[in-house]
Amino acid sequence: MxxxxxxxxxxxxxxxxxxxxxxxxxxxxxxxxxxxxxxxxxxxxxxxxxxxxxxxxxxxxxxxxxLPESALDGTVRESTRQFLKFGSGLFENGLSSFLGTASDLERESAQDREKPKPDTPSTR
The missing domain is CATH 1.20.5 (Single alpha-helices involved in coiled-coils or other helix-helix interfaces)
Incomplete structure (x- = not known):
């Protein structure tokens, strides 16, 4: 082999x-x-x-x-409302940290309108 x-x-x-x-x-x-x-x-x-x-x-x-008995007579509903307001406040504040508040947006748009346009250099 x-x-x-x-x-x-x-x-x-x-x-x-x-x-x-x-x-x-x-x-x-x-x-x-x-x-x-x-x-x-x-x-x-x-x-x-x-x-x-x-x-x-x-x-x-x-x-x-x-739970106390007083919690069953509407207090729970009120605390739910407060919790929802707190949550919506957190949500809105979170967005405003990225987008800015309404007054910030108004101020920026007013500044944009007041600024003169830069002159473009003319070619001679």
């Missing part, structure tokens, strides 16, 4: 051996381990949602129980 054929045969046998070892490791070691871990994660996530729901319900019921 020529030397090049012997080398090619050795490369082929080595490649097949490496592929078989990797496939066996994946099939018999890595895949079962990953399947177990995924099953554990799925089981853990199925437990989370009911616990969160129970915790939220418990928290809401405690807050409602702790």
């Amino acid at each position: 020529p030397a090049w054929a012997d080398i090619a045969l050795q490369v082929l046998v080595t490649a097949v051996t490496v592929i078989l070892v990797l496939a066996g490791f994946w099939r018999f070691v890595a895949r079962p381990h990953l399947d177990r871990k995924v099953a554990e994660l799925i089981e853990a996530t199925q437990d989370i949602e009911p616990k969160v729901t129970r915790g939220v319900k418990k928290g809401v019921s405690e807050v409602i129980r702790d």
Whole structure:
């Protein structure tokens, strides 16, 4: 057998051996381990949602129980209005920091109207 054929045969046998070892490791070691871990994660996530729901319900019921009776006669509505005003103020102030206030815009437009146009140099 020529030397090049012997080398090619050795490369082929080595490649097949490496592929078989990797496939066996994946099939018999890595895949079962990953399947177990995924099953554990799925089981853990199925437990989370009911616990969160129970915790939220418990928290809401405690807050409602702790509310004074005066909060149920319209005070809640008034505080909601104040909260909405506060939120709209924040929103408007946030925009005005980028755009400027109405008085800033008026001042800028007045200054633009008062400025004389620069003379363009004439070509002689």
